[in-house]
Amino acid sequence: MRWLTQWLTALLVGLGGTVAALAQPTALCDYQVTLLDARASALDIVVDCPGQEALTFGGQRGFRAAFVSDFEGLDETRVRAIGGAWIVAGEAGSLRFRYRFELDQAAAEAAMPDVAQRVGDSVVATLPTWLAAPQRTAGRLSLGFGLPEGAAFASALVWSDGRYWLDNETVWSGGYVAFGRLRTAELTLPGPVSLGPAGQRRPPAALRLARLDGPLDLLQDELEQWVSRSAAIVADYYRGFPVEQGLLVVVPVPGRSGVVFGRVIGGGGGAVMLQVGQRTTVEQAYDAWVLVHELLHLGQPFLGNAFWLMEGIATYSEPVLRARAGWLSPEEVWEEFGRGMPRGLDGVARQGLANVSARGVYWGGALMMLLADIEIRRLTGGQRGLEHCLRGLIAAGGVASVRWDTARAIAACDAAVGRDVLARLAERHVYDATPVDLPDLWRQLGVRFDERGRASFDDSAPLASIRAQITAPDPASPLPLPPLRN
Numbered sequence: 005m006r007w008l009t010q011w012l013t014a015l016l017v018g019l020g021g022t023v024a025a026l027a028q029p030t031a032l033c034d035y036q037v038t039l040l041d042a043r044a045s046a047l048d049i050v051v052d053c054p055g056q057e058a059l060t061f062g063g064q065r066g067f068r069a070a071f072v073s074d075f076e077g078l079d080e081t082r083v084r085a086i087g088g089a090w091i092v093a094g095e096a097g098s099l100r101f102r103y104r105f106e107l108d109q110a111a112a113e114a115a116m117p118d119v120a121q122r123v124g125d126s127v128v129a130t131l132p133t134w135l136a137a138p139q140r141t142a143g144r145l146s147l148g149f150g151l152p153e154g155a156a157f158a159s160a161l162v163w164s165d166g167r168y169w170l171d172n173e174t175v176w177s178g179g180y181v182a183f184g185r186l187r188t189a190e191l192t193l194p195g196p197v198s199l200g201p202a203g204q205r206r207p208p209a210a211l212r213l214a215r216l217d218g219p220l221d222l223l224q225d226e227l228e229q230w231v232s233r234s235a236a237i238v239a240d241y242y243r244g245f246p247v248e249q250g251l252l253v254v255v256p257v258p259g260r261s262g263v264v265f266g267r268v269i270g271g272g273g274g275a276v277m278l279q280v281g282q283r284t285t286v287e288q289a290y291d292a293w294v295l296v297h298e299l300l301h302l303g304q305p306f307l308g309n310a311f312w313l314m315e316g317i318a319t320y321s322e323p324v325l326r327a328r329a330g331w332l333s334p335e336e337v338w339e340e341f342g343r344g345m346p347r348g349l350d351g352v353a354r355q356g357l358a359n360v361s362a363r364g365v366y367w368g369g370a371l372m373m374l375l376a377d378i379e380i381r382r383l384t385g386g387q388r389g390l391e392h393c394l395r396g397l398i399a400a401g402g403v404a405s406v407r408w409d410t411a412r413a414i415a416a417c418d419a420a421v422g423r424d425v426l427a428r429l430a431e432r433h434v435y436d437a438t439p440v441d442l443p444d445l446w447r448q449l450g451v452r453f454d455e456r457g458r459a460s461f462d463d464s465a466p467l468a469s470i471r472a473q474i475t476a477p478d479p480a481s482p483l484p485l486p487p488l489r490n
């Protein structure tokens with residue numbers, strides 16, 4: 005039957021990408037990853053690339069060759085090391101080799117959250133750190149994981165046909181993988197766009213929670229409640245959790261209190277890493293903005309040239325949806341905007357957001373989202389708002405696991421609201437700089453600030469109803485919004 009399979013494969017490829025994608029997946033290389041002990045000291049990785057004669061491995065952005073040992077060919081495969089990469093050549097039309105990656109050493113010496121972090125007997129490390137990927141070759145990689153007694157593993161990789169899968173081109177931007185003594189839980193949420201019109205038959209989403217094993221004052225139940233409630237308000241805002249499967253790695257930080265740091269890395273699947281202080285109380289967890297901000301990032305494509313849009317969406321929407329859920333008062337939202345929005349003026353009004361440094365994109369982007377939200381509501385008589393633009397982005401497939409160019413994201417947003425609001429604002433404030441009169445904007449919205457920055461409202465102002473709409477509970481909300489606490 006081999007000739008038939010080959011002929012069928014050739015035919016399917018000839019018919020184009022859509023049909024070819026339905027064919028049984030075959031891996032360019034398969035990785036069997038074995039965790040060598042329960043405290044996650046090192047990985048032993050056996051790589052099998054059927055039908056390949058010679059490839060170079062390692063050297064992709066983020067790969068840490070310094071922590072690789074014992075890179076050796078298996079069977080007839082020959083290996084030659086060249087400055088942080090390996091040329092691998094086989095005799096029999098296939099490549100087999102193995103190497104060892106020292107997780108312990110990487111966590112101790114690199115000391116960077118996006119390389120490897122150890123807490124107790126567990127390690128979180130990003131995919132490109134330890135996965136020696138084949139250079140300049142398109143294809144999919146499959147992975148299997150072997151674990152010793154008492155150890156676990158968690159990733160956001162796609163699971164099918166008994167293996168985990170990712171595209172070789174996405175390895176360098178691959179997300180977090182946790183190993184060792186983890187505590188894991190699977191949270192079920194409404195799937196992407198499932199709560200929108202005609203979305204009823206979409207499958208649910210799974211958010212895997214993996215907690216590294218350091219001490220944490222939050223009880224497991226309190227941690228799970230906080231994460232699932234935060235994910236639920238994001239799912240409500242986006243009308244479905246933005247990704248079908250995601251990972252949230254909680255890294256306890258000894259001696260600290262509050263949420264210390266968070267980041268999303270989307271390649272290979274949306275993965276969030278959240279550093280939570282050991283001494284964090286339940287109140288501090290719900291008061292912190294970081295978790296909701298990071299979960300919101302799962303609902304945008306990676307835009308290499310438009311951090312203003314990615315950070316703007318998360319910075320602006322986070323207090324808005326926490327207010328809609330009753331976790332913040334409307335006054336607290338506008339007080340935060342009153343403090344933050346002036347910091348966006350440098351990008352929006354003086355330099356153009358395309359030209360500002362990383363520090364300027366958060367509030368510069370947030371100010372863009374505020375202007376867009378007001379304009380969409382004004383033009384549609386309150387029928388639509390910024391959330392419709394963001395839901396449109398997700399419905400078009402623009403989520404954290406993909407990379408898009410900025411124009412495509414802007415077009416998807418504007419198509420969803422039926423107006424070219426974001427495109428026009430980008431012309432004025434991203435690729436050019438145009439003055440914004442913030443005191444006048446506050447007056448029109450009916451927001452007054454006292455000398456200490458506290459907000460009060462004037463309901464007779466011309467845009468007062470739009471201001472009220474932005475933070476009001478959503479009357480069309482399909483989910484019973486979770487209360488703040490028990």
Ligand SMILES: [Zn+2]
Pocket residue numbers: 297301314315318
């Ligand atoms: Zn962010």
